[in-house]
Amino acid sequence: MNSHAVELHNVGKDYKYFRLNDISLNLPTGSITGFIGVNGAGKSTTIRILLGLVHQDRGSVQVLGQSMPDQQVLAKREIGYVSEDMRLYPKANLAWHMQFIQAIYPNWDQAYAEQLLKRFDLRAEQKIKGLSHGQRVKATLLLALAHRPKLLVLDEPTTGLDPVARQEVLAALMEVLADEQRTILFSSHNTLDVEQISDHVAFIDQGSIIESTSKEDLLDLWRRLRVRITPGQSVSELPHIVQQQGNGQLQSFITNRYSPALHQTYEQAGLEIQAIEYLTLEEIFVASIQARREGKTL
Amino acid sequence: MSIHSDLIISRTDGRPMYLQIIEQIKQRIALGDWPAGSEIPSIRQLAIDLRISVITVKRAYFELEHEGIIVIQHGKGSFVATNTQLSRQVWEDELNSYLEQVARLAALLGLSNEQLIQRLHAAASHKQELL
The missing domain is CATH 3.40.50.300 (P-loop containing nucleotide triphosphate hydrolases)
Structure with a gap:
């Protein structure tokens, strides 16, 4: 078979x-x-x-x-x-x-x-x-x-x-x-x-x-993180960030490779992670299309 | 005896579906609705009943098996583990996870430990009044 x-x-x-x-x-x-x-x-x-x-x-x-x-x-x-x-x-x-x-x-x-x-x-x-x-x-x-x-x-x-x-x-x-x-x-x-x-x-x-x-892997890897950053710091050089919102101390961004190891990497970079949220399939779909059309490689 | 599944998957619950399944199965086992050793719906059957994907149910069952709450026998079906300590443990785990949440929210609100304990006392006596 x-x-x-x-x-x-x-x-x-x-x-x-x-x-x-x-x-x-x-x-x-x-x-x-x-x-x-x-x-x-x-x-x-x-x-x-x-x-x-x-x-x-x-x-x-x-x-x-x-x-x-x-x-x-x-x-x-x-x-x-x-x-x-x-x-x-x-x-x-x-x-x-x-x-x-x-x-x-x-x-x-x-x-x-x-x-x-x-x-x-x-x-x-x-x-x-x-x-x-x-x-x-x-x-x-x-x-x-x-x-x-x-x-x-x-x-x-x-x-x-x-x-x-x-x-x-x-x-x-x-x-x-x-x-x-x-x-x-x-x-x-x-x-x-x-x-x-x-x-x-x-x-x-x-x-x-x-x-x-697999749908479960997809829903598991994509997360929205709400973070507090020190003024003047930028998250744009951190790895696996697909989309980012906000420009004050409180920002949120979407990653497509969430794991405890990545969580640690972000914390070591000085981010204070306040919340980690799951995304719906629709949010994942829209974010991947947008990222691709902006020329990012996922 | 086989158990008819009566789990409910909420679309407005922000958590992934497999976590909802895990929680509801744990509750049924803890309450004794699904007794130790009894057969529970097969992965495919539960997927069909709930109209959700097989892979989602599989994931929930594998985690429950990993925690020792159910036993998956390939080709035979899935069963509630025959561990009598289980139900208490399930609630202990649940309480601990809520307490972690409480601690996190208290830190967010800037509560001192004393204030937090007071709030907990208040919640507990409120619960007493309701009973």
Whole structure:
């Protein structure tokens, strides 16, 4: 068994106004990865490449042990994909779509599909054109989940959902992971969802992966320190400072390498550390993007 | 007997989720809701119940195991350790961590030790009145 469900190695793609900069990304089997980036950062391009929908100009893509795009037919049997721009036939009902998907995928699980129908409060006989946005998202998710894919790829699954529908969707995603062989990649700019359910986090900005790590490590290493410094002293030459605020005696700064050793280094430099705070994933994401755009290396 | 998880993860609590899990599991064990030796939810099951990531629960369980509060048996499940001294120890540890906080805040406010002790007396007698 391959320990990675997805392996991207130096994958690049050039468009006229956008370039994917030779990105590398591994998704461990059985994990759930949150893929975070602002609009236009390259999330959807990356996702389409790993699905074989777009062919990369450079680099290698392995999905469930198959090389993409050459072996995409084999790989796609085991992939479930849900995206915002996915269209169902407005005039057909959900039952028709379920039969259609069932005809394509041999692993279709009808009992599970019916269970999801109830859970998502959907009616199979209802025509797609009568569904709300939330119901459409849940319908496409049902179609993707019920063929029991080994890899589930979701492009912005929770965007535009009301709070109740979002929780229903997140709960359904978590249940997929009860089977340790199943892997999920979902892109989002809602960092709260990513923070809640993901094991791994990847940040993408301007076509480059700027962070790819375990979520717990990330939340642990980034801290905000509130310090008191002696007048005239500057914190700018201290190591691992990503962002700094204030210019009086009381200042606060963000570090991305917090450890007891670093704490000691700061104290020895004459800082009086008054508080150490955790950051939310959103704060970490924004600070890393800003630091990178200011030309700092993290 | 397996225990149904009824932990609650707060989004407004500033602490990381794994610390919230550790605290709530410790409380359940200390109160006897989760008796010594009993099976507790598996890492994956608790993650699914709480709709949080597996790695977060894993981290909490590994720390609890490291502290000797639970035992993780791979392939079998996780159990409350059969250490009877545990519940008292859990509260002792908790008290100590609060006392450290109190000492830090007192220093921040510039309280003398005598003033701090007075405040502690006042808090303790207030608690008595409530009982």
